[in-house]
Amino acid sequence: MVRSTINKNVFILGKKLYHPTGDYIAPKTKIEKKVVTIWGEILKIQGIGITNIFFESGGNSLKALELVSKIRERINIQLPLRFIFQKPTIAEMASYLHTSLQTIKTEPITVLNKVTSRNIFCFTPIIGYGTVFSELASYIDSHT
Incomplete structure (x- = not known):
């Protein structure tokens, strides 16, 4: 006890x-x-x-x-x-x-791929934390 x-x-x-x-x-x-x-x-x-x-x-x-x-x-x-x-x-x-x-x-918008001519924009959930997409961003630069 x-x-x-x-x-x-x-x-x-x-x-x-x-x-x-x-x-x-x-x-x-x-x-x-x-x-x-x-x-x-x-x-x-x-x-x-x-x-x-x-x-x-x-x-x-x-x-x-x-x-x-x-x-x-x-x-x-x-x-x-x-x-x-x-x-x-x-x-x-x-x-x-x-x-x-x-x-x-x-930073209301997070640009995930700056390398290609077509950019992908992700709008962050509710409060604007772009870090939620950091892992996704690591994969995108190698894909066009």
Whole structure:
């Protein structure tokens, strides 16, 4: 049987308090501020810094699903659930989201073969990630 301890300092008068594990670093960018707001709503806590880890801050698998959903609604980027495990801090999430938004704005179409006179264009699914076609592109240049 696995035993766990209960931290009695976490709940006081029915309100959840948050005790960060490291130094607090405030959000600076617009995206970091949006993600902090989303986390606060989902985890029902305040004082979240950009280096806090989602699952150490009270997140769980159901809240991770809610996080992915709210990011899609408010930032308009569809993330896979595994993303929350791969980039569990606000700083990592915001950096990825910022890069994704720039990619979406600058590369809406992916040209797979630039060698031939007839180009093949693939329109990426929903959010514009051209990387989904990278393996396909490796085969096309050798075919005309």
